[in-house]
Amino acid sequence: MKNHSILRVEDLSIDYIVLGGSLKAVRNVSFEIYEGEVVCLVGESGSGKSTVGLAIAGALPENAIIRSGRIIFMGKNLLEAETRNKKVNNIMIVFQDPAATLNPLFKVGEVISDVIKTHLQIKEREKIKEKALEMFRMVELPDPTRIYNSYPHELSGGMLQRVVIAIALSTNPRMLIADEPTTMLDVTLQAQIIDLLLSLKRKLGLSMLFITHNLGVASEIADRIIVMYGGELIEEANSSELINNPLHPYTRGLMECIPRTHIKYSKLKHIPGTIPDLANPLKGCIFSDRCSEVMDVCRVVKPPIKEYSRNHKVACHLYMEEKQ
């Protein structure tokens, strides 16, 4: 891994304007992605992980307002107006449901040709088709010519997700944002797509922000894992460090919730309660009302995210005292 930062998110806060107020969906999130690195954002629904992804891709819905922060991609702040239009080639995003991403009225070949024509400025029809077929081959789709002439409903979920990845990569992006790309797929196809993304990363030196709610998936693909909860970043570490030595009570709880395949337990652990209300985030630590190790200080003071050991940051009062 090169130690060259490709994307830096600084102090990002995003609100959603909704009926009767605003939801503070993302609050003061900062992180960095290095060139050729896969970073996983892990969190439950409502943790703000997708909002961060959309903000980086410049695809936030209209009711979202960026309250503060900068997103620096290859040295330029994406949130400034003049850079906004230029970045499209370099960051691409893949969503959860490929069937909803593709227009059912167009053959997938037409969709990818359109993207290639606009972004790569290729005019000759033959060359466009050649490039499209090459992309289909790259994502290991069988029989590319048949796929080229198919409508989305003629392809299965796993194939559609490959098509969408091919479209995203056809513009030769530097970075891919994958928002739960395997959640709708069966486990066997999920394993295939993860395998494909990893081989593409090696082949193209692609940096990736992979968004998922599944720590198991994250551990298979990520170099580094960032855990989000209630719109805040609560823990960040190298993949194996986070899996073997989770610090934050929420991360530890998440790990214990995962049903394991190689050991039998009589009862699964679970985290009581539900995710916090983002219209009025808690005053102290955002996790304090569900935390089993809550202390008085947690309800009053928000713990800042601090380095606990090398490559391991956590936002929790449990680890503040030890360091001081």
Next chain:
Amino acid sequence: MSRLVEINNLRKYFPIRSGLFGKIVGHVKAVDGITFSVGQSEVVSLVGESGSGKTTIAKCLLLLERPTSGEILFDGYNITEARGKEYRDYRRSVQAVFQNPFLSLDPRMNVHDIISEPVKNHMKLSRKELYEYVSKLLEMVGLDQSFLEKFPHELSGGQAQRVAIARAISLNPKLVILDEPTSALDVSIQAQILNLLAELKEKMNLSYLLITHDLSIVRYISDRVLVIYLGKIMEEAPTEKIFKEPLHPYTQTLLTSVPDPFAKDVREKVILRGEPPSPTNPPKACRFHTRCPHVMDVCREEEPPEIQFGEKHRTYCWLHVKK
């Protein structure tokens, strides 16, 4: 353990129609000769990918689809021929919880009405008794009375699934069919729901038929597992045996496909190539041979026989046939 449900050689073919007069041009063989049983207070899991026919089996059991052939015996009587009292009893004894609670709960009914609908149909209760009965059910699934007046859109996914479970157990059923009950939920909520289901099973002496593509949740709750592929059983075994000694190559790949952060070093990953073939025209002989990593000549020519391995463990694979 006495048998509650017995399914014998169940087949369900969906006709494919084409042309002006709707001529039948072929069949989708969703379920193609499946035999198994569910015992009293037993949890049986059906595991397979999309298109394996697991949900079609559930629909046949719920009388939402009529089987093409084969029989389903419940407490000794054939349910497809049940009429009158037997029919009403059956409807009451078998309930279901589906994947997406927001699709299975009527958005225009509040929680009280949703749960009391089946109760009103089958029991004669005064309004006050009904209210108390529904409150008690809510308590059993871990929700308090404040939820009675809420509508589905005001609930989180986990809460809505609890309401769906309350509705399913409202008539003291014998069998509850759980069709991917936690696939739409977050991991922490999934654990809550699985624990609730395990608890209710003990309390009410329920049997479950759990349908899922995720083998990892199976281990917590089920006694026996059936792995199906393209409408046929590949392997059947007690849960622990499936995890410890999976015999069929398909079961082995399913097991290693589950992303498990704790088992990374323990196992070797087998990634299946390709997609499941279409059930309209399934592969001849062994149905798995097009994707099987251990395929041999015989697999393409002849259907594998049933092979017994010790008690209650059977598989259909040529690899285990002794020459």
